[in-house]
Amino acid sequence: MTFRLTCPVCGKRDVYEFTFGGQERGPRPEQDGLSAEEHFRWTQFRLIPNEPQEEWWYHGQGCGVWFRTTRDPGTNREVR
């Protein structure tokens, strides 16, 4: 089953119109004093519990806006 996401401009659209941009993780760590290990951890390591998470999505086949939404990886659906 496919599902829909809510674009802030276009409203509910099929997920295949969008590009997944990953978890919202706050600002990237300060470059000053960032160790190589901390940097690699930041770029590759993720905590993905089976519960809703805030994410970035890009409406590439629509209006072209980047937006945030909360989605449950256990059901694929948006949680509002």
Place this chain on the structure above:
Amino acid sequence: MSWLRPRRLWRPAPLERHYEFVIIGGGIHGLATAYYLARTHGIESVAVLESHYIGFGGSGRNTAIVRANQRTVENVRLYEEGLKLWPVLTDELDFNLMFFNCGTLNLGHSEAAMNGIRMLASTHNLVGVKSEVLDPQQCAEVIPGLDLSDRPAFPIHGGLYHPPGGIVRHDAVVWGLAKGASARGVHIHQGCEVQGIDTSDGRVTGVRTSLGSIGCDRLGIMAGGYGSAVAAMLGIELPIHPLTIQAMVTHPFKPFLHTAFSSGAYHVYANQTLKGEIATGAHMDPQVNYTNDATAYYLKHQAEALVELMPALRGVRFMRIWSGLADMTPDMAPIMEGELGYEGLYLDAGWGYFGFKSGPVAGKYMAQYMASGERPEILAPFRLGRFLENRYSGETAAVMKYGHWD
């Protein structure tokens, strides 16, 4: 004729409050690890905890292709040993795993892809694994019906033929391992979901489950694509994206496809099962998720790709579509690790869409690792710490186009 009466392959066992070894996940990795813990290391107190039923995860959903044609020597070594285990296990488990040694063919659709294929063949030959580079005519001899003209969007430039590969019946592997493990005293508990992991003084002490708390000395997280969710119970971050990968089968027809084949450019792989269906996959949905969602979007993609490669398939009908999880790492190689910050905790994950062919061999070495506490030499390339040292495995240099991160 008592031998005709149906018998359970594995025995129900009482749920004990403590086991020396607890394995989370009743897929082939968990079952194989439990099997080898009992068989090779003589450990008598082992439990496999499975939230649904054994084989619920990728182990019962994969397209069953087995091969040893990876890009790096470290990976080829491991998968080659895995490939050689099928006939051995068929004997040992006294269970027909239906290994069909039909060989595999990876198609190349550009000169760059052919250069990649030449590197693959040389890597395999270097370590004594049989593979050869074929030109388009030779590809069509192996796979009749391939369109060799310049009509396809990505015309066929050649391929990598790998005779030792083939297909294995995935359910049989799950059942056979469960049978062998159970016969050696392993307790398999289905419908037992792990909801939390207990630790004390930096040691793992047990798990909290839907059937109550169970103590243990050593714990293996072998939950396939759900490994990230289980590790998250201890706040352990992993370089893994759990993604759904979809597969489907056509109605059965007369045998004509005698070799499993794949095409990176078309994102398609296919084999004809022993029942006659074409089993084919597979695209991955890009968003991390723990569902088993399948979508019409990929039915369409798959139909287009197959028909373009093999025009005679036009009009053939798909009967079923399903999906399972693929736990993708950034370097397309797995993670087998016993240094996770908690003594007694082990992880076997990140197998992506390669974890079926490697299940028994991974189980063999994870059992050795967990029983001895010492990392077997063959597992050294698969440390978690490699990602913090910028020492990625070279698997992504193979010709396939991988996920959205490349």
